[in-house]
Amino acid sequence: MIYREAGQFKTSYRQDAAIFPILQDRIAIWFYLFVAFIVIPTFGSDFFINSMMIPFLIFAMASIGLNVLTGYTGQISLGTGAFMGVGAYACYKLTTYFPETNIIILVLLSGFFAAGIGMIFGLPSLRIKGFYLVVTTLAAQFFLEWCFIRVPWLYNYNASGAIEVPQREAFGLIVTGPSASPSVRYLVVLSIVVFLTWIVSNLIHGRIGRTWMMIRDMDIAAELIGVRPLYAKLSAFAVSSYVAGVAGAMLVFFWLGAAEVESFDVNHSFLILFMVIIGGLGSLVGSFLGAAFIWMLPIIIRAVPKMTGLDINASTVEQLNFMIIGALIIVFLIIEPHGLARLWAIAKQKLRIWPFPH
Amino acid sequence: MNAAAPQPYTTEDGREIGGVLMEMKNITLKFGGVTAIKGISFDIQEGEIRAIIGPNGAGKTSMLNVINGFYHPQEGEIVFRGETRSRMRPYEAAKQGISRTFQNVALFQGMTTLDNIMAGRTLKMHRNFLWQLLRYGPALDEEIEHRRKVEEVIDFLEIEHIRRTPVGQLPYGLQKRVELGRALAAEPSLLLLDEPMAGMNVEEKEDMSRFILDVNEQMGTTIALIEHDMGVVMDLADRVVVLDYGKKIADGPPGEVQSNQDVIDAYLGVPH
Amino acid sequence: MDLLYNIFIDPFAQMAATPDFLLQVLWEGFVTGTLYALIALGYVLIFKASGVFNFAQGIMVVFAALSLVGFYEAGVPAYLALIMALGVMGVMAIGVERLVLRHMVNQPEIILFMATIGLSYFLIGAGELIFGGETKSMITQELGLPTGSTVVDVAGGIVILQHIDVAAAVIAAILVAALAFFFSKTRIGRALRAVADDHQAALSVGISLNQIWAVVWFAAGIVALATGIMWGARSDVSFALQIVALKALPVLILGGFTSIPGAIIGGLIIGVGEKIFEVYWGGLLGGGVEGWFAYVIALIFLLFRPQGLFGEKIIERI
């Protein structure tokens, strides 16, 4: 309905290859960015920013990471939590050694450690597929979890066994630690997420993204065309783990403030996987939608009974949340295996051809 | 039956067929205890359309798989462009300019026609990861340059109207055409077609025949194809090699092969 | 040099020095392995018959055990509770077939796999909601299972055999034998095999795919209940078991996804292997290596024999 595409024609491949070729989509993106960068920090309450927006963005980032691997390259992984952990611990060590360095740079650097580890655990993917790969990623998950506990060097030999985020400044603002304001942390997270999403989107729309999808859709044909599975798969593991690692670092530094191994356990791997499935495999928009959905759902489940005057205790909410998410996963896989992103795309298509139904 | 010695020749329609592009020497391929190909030799000459025919299970597809390195023969040699090797590797084959289509369409179902054909140009794209990250400058220039080539293929195959359609939604005949497009996008020197007309109606077959001839004629591409439809083979091929139960039973121009008694027996199912 | 000594010499020296302890470790590993094997058996059953890799097998074990204990705590006699728990597994099998599998025919395996992840989440939520999240102890004695232990003198020392462990091994053996009988001698068992080989063929001989699925999930449910009881008797019944159950995955990698003997042998290898590694080498790494040892073994194994111990080499066709 809102689309007015008549007269939007492309006279060069450059225009045609734009990521948002439709004017209205470009306007929409600027609008979302305006809301995210200006409206929310200005009008959002601390609770909203801290408990909803920041974790939503961080999980969306992690979902994008997993989506690169699972959605775009077709390699299923249950090790996202651990790769996030690698990023978090790496960032912690980095800021220990380089306390003066801008923490944002360190967060971005820490992703490279995750990428390296990810590539190592991605190696078996060259020989094995499907469920078999699930096992190797689980190996990564459990091995890394074990490292986070058993290698005290990683948490600077803290008695608590946890990493605690020190106060760090960037651009003259306190961005980490207990005295950093939610808005500042939010803006930092948002900037990183927007930047990395842009980068990933660039990759996906280019040659590299295409080789990933070739591997996903038909690996044998891809190989016969000349894609080297080694490069394609390892680059997917690297990019995926990098993004997950940065998400992990952000999770600890800009949200939790302190973390133990539990923040990166296999349940988080599942959580991210669910975000990707419900959001939509192979869709960046889907990663945001999925993260929003899974993250907001418990908040809504908590809020709804309160509004209707029912008193439900916290553990019941948690259990209901599990059941609903589990059921939704199944429902989505049955009805719409491509998740919210497909619904989004259908809605968009409907708007484009409105008032026609198809 | 002795294979015709690889001599340059001129086809009926006046194309000059040059020297040998590829030669298979005494190829034997086994799977476990099953021998799929038994000591087959034949050659493919530059610029010709070479057909490989035979009844079901004759080892035709296995032969193509050997040519482009998907299967590795236990015995024999492959000479391609003067280089002798005991086996091809898929990546090497692709790099050397061998591209192919598949018996059961092997397209990337989740991608659009455009992306599928772009995929065919993967080997020709070289911009590094860092440029790809930014999708700017050289990376975008390269993308656009290849898009232009891809559009020529789309134009050639007359599939403009499905440019943005995910191939999974296309009817079978069009999928086959897109697959041919993907192979052509690589600008191959040897194009392998595995039953390009299987499952098509008469009209689609005619279209496909025209495209194959046009490819051969306009781009000078050497083509090796497997086909069931004898009529099509007789129309298209310059030379035909006939396989039966993994053995070569005839090799020569279509007319000659057609009248060969072994070939007739094989097709009629006369027991050995 | 110290390190090399610690890795390559010292552990074997210890084994030789105290063979009775080695035997004890092997026994412990054997019993753990039996339980892994049982969980893996559940996976194999379902995978063989429906091609579904049932991620929820682990939570089914917990769920079965919890139902049993739950019924008993609600005042139901132990054996009746056992039967009722079986009933719960049956209802669940039918429910899964009706609500999930039936709607996902012809979906790619990976989608089905993810659906079972969803299923396991659902069961976790439902289980905690119904039975509460706290740890429970298994009603071992009430079910007439042996407790206590026997001390055996062997190799100049002693090995302690928990009676429940012996029972576990025996029950596992009986279950496997029963399943083998079921698959080879009964009509429905043969049908199951037919389905595994070729869905079309099965349909053409008049076997309803839906029935088969329900039956096979029920069979997996029985195995899950048995596993739950054994495991519960050794430690406690808690949701933590769900994570342990994931160890069946490396077991399957070793044994192959469709082989019952493979599952058993794989289970034993993993069980014994990780115990020995933990006891003799774990200290070097700070302990707790049981958590990942199985996976790493599987990973290394995969690199050399991707099709598993008993799987056939796959010829890729195109």
Added chain:
Amino acid sequence: MNDKSASRAIESIPALLARNAVKFGDRPAYREKEFGIWQSWTWSEAADEIRALALGYLQLGVAEGDFIAIIGRNRPALYWAMVAAQSVGAVPVPLYQDAVAEEMAYVLDHCGARFVIAEDQEQVDKVLEVHDRAPAIEHIIYLEPRGLRKYDHTHLHPLKDLQEQGRAASQQFAPELERRTGKITFDDTCVMLYTSGTTGRPKGVVLSNRNIIESSKSSVEFDNLTEKEDVLAYLPMAWVGDFIFSIGQAYWAGFCVNCPESNDTMMNDLREIGPTYYFAPPRVFETQLTDVTIRMEDASPLKKRLFNYYMDHARKVGPAILDGKPVGAWDRLKYWLGNIVVYGPLKNVLGFSRVRVGYTAGEAIGPEIFEFYRSLGINLKQLYGQTEATVFITIQPDGEVRADTVGVPAPGVELRIDESGEIYYRSPGVFVEYFKNPESTASTKDAEGWVATGDAGFIEEGTGHLRIIDRAKDVGKMADGRLFAPKYIENKLKFYPNILEAVVFGDGRDMCTAFINIDLAAVGNWAERNNIAYASYQELAGHPQVYSMIQEHVEEVNRSVAQDDMLSGCQVHRFLILHKELDADDGEMTRTRKVRRKVVAEKFADLIAALYDGSTEIYTETEVTYEDGRKGQISATLEIRDAKVVETGPTKEVAAQ
């Protein structure tokens, strides 16, 4: 008025090109969707391409006064080929690309073309096939090299090469080109267009530069067309309308001509370009409306309701708002809302968002169809014209647009109605002559320059608008002397989406009868929704329920016709549904899809006889031509139905006489 003094010097299309290359040098002149994007040429680039081609012509030996035939779909290079021909003093003759070889042979031979520009292998093959019947042809120049590599190239040239050679030989031939271009005057021939007359052989209409430029100039001024317009060139290049819109007006106003990628992508390309100035025959609008109706059938009930609600409102106030008439504030607000949820999006998906001026002509357009587009806020107007008039005879000014008239005389046109009701006109656009056909020229155009249109009509009292009744020769008398105007009835029938074509008989008879062609798209969709299975067009056409539906339409038309005293005798008493679609390949229609009444009457004489002898069914065999030119036979038994008619007393007819 600097423009005016400058324009006086401009007496040819090449002169306009030279002006545009300077005046609009960097503005787009041509776009073509090719290789996935809109390849664009500015006026100066176009001028350069045309010049290169003109030089190439010179090198090939094109002489002044030569005819150059152009065959193919709308493509920039083919337009250039025409203008380049003019530049060297030759006459371009665009031909219908779907013409069969026979038609082509006649035209090529008749004009004696020495050169043919063919788009692709298909057209080259056709030309080669008829070469022996058109021996004057010396060279064939082609655009698309595909499949032509093997052909003998002694007389065959790729257009690109010709341009290259032209560029290379620029030094040598430039002076000659300047000389030839420079001496073209208003009275030189600009283009020759063959009309696909409803009867007989096509006639070559010679149009001078004066005809084209004067007509273009006044029509551009009439609608204030500027260099900012975009048009989509998709109608046959051989048709005068396309020549005026895509060359005459485009060069005069300096706007951009956009060519679609292929037939398959036409609608999509239309939508992408979003033309600001648009022309389509009624048939196109009709098909599109049918398409809209069909697609909306599948919409959800809520959406359907919304759509119907706002469309009703639009029909009520839309045209008035478009004409700038006073409309209440509430209605305006509602229309504004409707524009957001329905009209705007609908125009967008149809590709009409940017249409500033739209025209339809050639046939009567159904009032419902016409109103539909106007109510959406699309400024769709009607004009009445002919090849012989260089299109424009009458035209509807903004604010005076109605479905039932064709407007007032276009600027510079004089109108006259003779006693038999036939319309005559005189204008600067009146053609020079029919090529090599002085008799026809004389019988059409009198010494004072008046041209007979062949249509009957009258000028409405008060408004001065022209109303067309029918073809003058088709307006006949029935046996009892009542007026017989078949076209009028046929148009009324055709306004139903289910009816594609209708042919009414009754001249000299005591009652009217009709052949009906159903619209396969509309009726097929209806059948699908009603679970009516059918295997072929023929089966669907013969289905009893389809017959009943058509019968209802016929009876409704009868009721409406009965209202009109003059035409009440034309009610359709009996009808049948034809078992095949009337087709240009079978000669039953012209290439512009006008029914050839005589051919149909002769071909289906048995059916007409049955309509009048009271039988209820008739067996018939018909020859058909398939797309590839093969011929075949189809046979069918057709049902004949009686339709209710409204009785009117005979007294009125007597009075009318």
